[in-house]
Amino acid sequence: MSSPRQHGNNPNFVFNTTPEVANKKKYCRFKKNGIKYIDYKDANFLMKFLNDQGKILPRRITGTSLKYQRKVAQAVKRARHLAILPFVADGLK
Amino acid sequence: MELKNYESVIIFTPVLSDDQLKDAVGKYRQLITEHKGEIVHEENWGLTKLAYPMQKKSTGFYQVFEYKATTDFIKVLELQFKRDERIMRFLTTAPDKHAVIYNERKRRGEFNQPKKEKEATA
Numbered sequence: 001m002s003s004p005r006q007h008g009n010n011p012n013f014v015f016n017t018t019p020e021v022a023n024k025k026k027y028c029r030f031k032k033n034g035i036k037y038i039d040y041k042d043a044n045f046l047m048k049f050l051n052d053q054g055k056i057l058p059r060r061i062t063g064t065s066l067k068y069q070r071k072v073a074q075a076v077k078r079a080r081h082l083a084i085l086p087f088v089a090d091g092l093k
Numbered sequence: 094m095e096l097k098n099y100e101s102v103i104i105f106t107p108v109l110s111d112d113q114l115k116d117a118v119g120k121y122r123q124l125i126t127e128h129k130g131e132i133v134h135e136e137n138w139g140l141t142k143l144a145y146p147m148q149k150k151s152t153g154f155y156q157v158f159e160y161k162a163t164t165d166f167i168k169v170l171e172l173q174f175k176r177d178e179r180i181m182r183f184l185t186t187a188p189d190k191h192a193v194i195y196n197e198r199k200r201r202g203e204f205n206q207p208k209k210e211k212e213a214t215a
Contacts, residue, residue: 036191036194036195037188037189037191037192037194037195039192039195039199040186041102041157043144078184078186080144081182081184082102082104082155082182082184083104083143083144083145083147083153083182084144085144086144086145087145088145089144
């Protein structure tokens with residue numbers, strides 16, 4: 001992940017383009033903290049994996065491992081169904 | 094028949110009065126126990142704001158049931174949910190073993206800080 005990449009104008013890459021974050025190694029917060037279950041009823045927690053439009057952030061930004069990214073996605077989708085999170089939003093954060 | 098863990102979240106319409114809500118919740122509590130189910134835990138979030146309007150309403154009463162039931166019963170229960178006009182939406186999930194542990198710890202109040210809780214435990 002340390003090799004320079006073409007960032008273009010994609011706003012999703014904003015984290016990588018700031019120098020202090022670019023050097024920092026990304027890690028999976030679930031593996032690091034031993035979190036095994038992601039609660040779909042916990043809106044505040046799931047908010048960390050959404051952008052301000054309410055879209056799920058890609059793994060390349062959050063650093064989540066594939067196993068837990070699937071669980072995050074599942075939890076977010078359940079939360080949306082139950083109106084705990086919005087499907088579409090404008091300025092969620 | 095073996096019992097499996099389930100978790101149902103139900104959203105009732107906000108037009109219900111307190112008594113009507115208690116009635117509705119009681120009905121399902123009874124339905125679960127009548128069918129050899131076992132309620133592990135239940136939670137009422139009260140009148141909660143929805144993230145988006147649903148049936149032209151912006152709030153709803155959330156009720157969470159954690160219970161053990163036979164697999165056949167879920168069909169019966171969900172059919173009742175669908176037929177009930179007081180229910181705006183529902184979701185039944187079968188929690189995995191990690192979820193069961195998480196729920197237990199949550200109930201015991203092992204998570205103190207709402208933000209740190211997921212980081213430290215779960």
